[in-house]
Amino acid sequence: MSKLPNSSPRYQASRRRFLRTVGLFVGVLGASLATFLPVIAKWVPARLRPPGAIDEPEFLASCIKCGQCVQVCPVEAIRLADIDEAMGIGVPYIDARAQACDFSCDAVQCILACPTGSLNHTIVKKEEVRMGLARVASPDKCLATQGLGFKGQARGADFQGLLRYTEIDRWNPIPVRDHPYDLALCDLCVRECPIDNAISLQPIDTEGKRKMPVINEACVGCGVCEMICPVEPTVIVIDERKMWGEGTA
Ligand code: SF4
Ligand code: SF4
Ligand code: SF4
Helix, strand or coil: CCCCCCCCHHHHHHHHHHHHHHHHHHHHHHHHHHHHHHHHHCCCCCCECCCCECCHHHHHHHCCCCCHHHHHCCCCCEEECCCCCCCCCCCEEECCCCCCCCCCCCCCHHHHHCCCCCECCCCCCHHHCCCEEEEECCHHHCCCCCCCCEEECCCCCCCCCEECCCCCCCCCCEEHHHCCEEECCCCHHHHCCCCCCCEEEEECCCCCCCEEEEECCCCCCCCHHHHHCCCCCCCEEEEECCCCCCCCC
16 A cells, blocks of 8 residues: 655545544543542542532542532532542532532432432431531630621621522522621621531620530531631631540531
C-alpha cells in the first residue's frame, strides 16, 4: 500500500481524526478517574454529609452520584459537589449555613431514596441520625450570652434558606426571611432545633439575664442552629462526623 504524503488533505484529515479520538479517550478516562481519586488519595475536604452517611471512605466508594437523595429533599439541603469544589465530584454534601437539613421530610427521605446503602437504611428516625455535633464556636459573640434579644429576619432579606415552621404549616417549609422574629433574649438556635433536648440555653449570671447555648447528647448535627444563628459569622458550627464524647461539645 502506498504511503500518503504528509501534506495531502487525506493525511491531514486522518491525523485530525486520530488526535480527536485520542483527546476524547483521555478526557473520558480522566473524568472517570477523577471520580475515584478521592478514594485513592483521600483529597476530599471534610464536609457535612447527608443523614445516615456511612463512614467516609466507604461512603465515597459506594455512592454512585445518582442524586436520588438530592431529588427527594424538600428544602434542597443536599448538593452534589462540583468540579471546582476540590475532589469528590458529584458526592453529596450539605452546606448547613446556606441550607440545613431541617427534617421537614419527616422520615429521612434521603436515606430511603438511596439505592446503594451509602446512606444507612437501618436509620429510620431523625433522632437516630448522627451527621456530626454542634459546637458553640464563639460564645462571647452569642446574643444570649450578652443578654441581647433579636428582632427582624434571622439571616437578612437576601437569605435563600428554607425552614419548616410547624406552627405555620408542618408540610411546607417557607423562606426564613418570611418569618421575622421579635425576641427579648435570642434563643433562635434552641427554638428552631428539630430535635428534642439537643440544645438548651443555660443561665450564666445570677439574675438569668444572660444565657449560653449548651449542646446535649441528643444533637444529631443537622445544622439548623448553624443556619439560623443571626450573628455573622455564625456562633454555632457543626463538626462533621464528630460523635458525642469525642472532646468537648
Ligand atoms: S432528612 Fe429530609 S430534610 Fe434532611 S436532608 Fe434528608 S430529605 Fe432533606
Ligand atoms: S442563635 Fe446564635 S446568637 Fe442566638 S442564642 Fe443561639 S448562638 Fe446565640
Ligand atoms: S443542636 Fe439541634 S439544630 Fe443544632 S445540630 Fe444539633 S440537632 Fe441540629
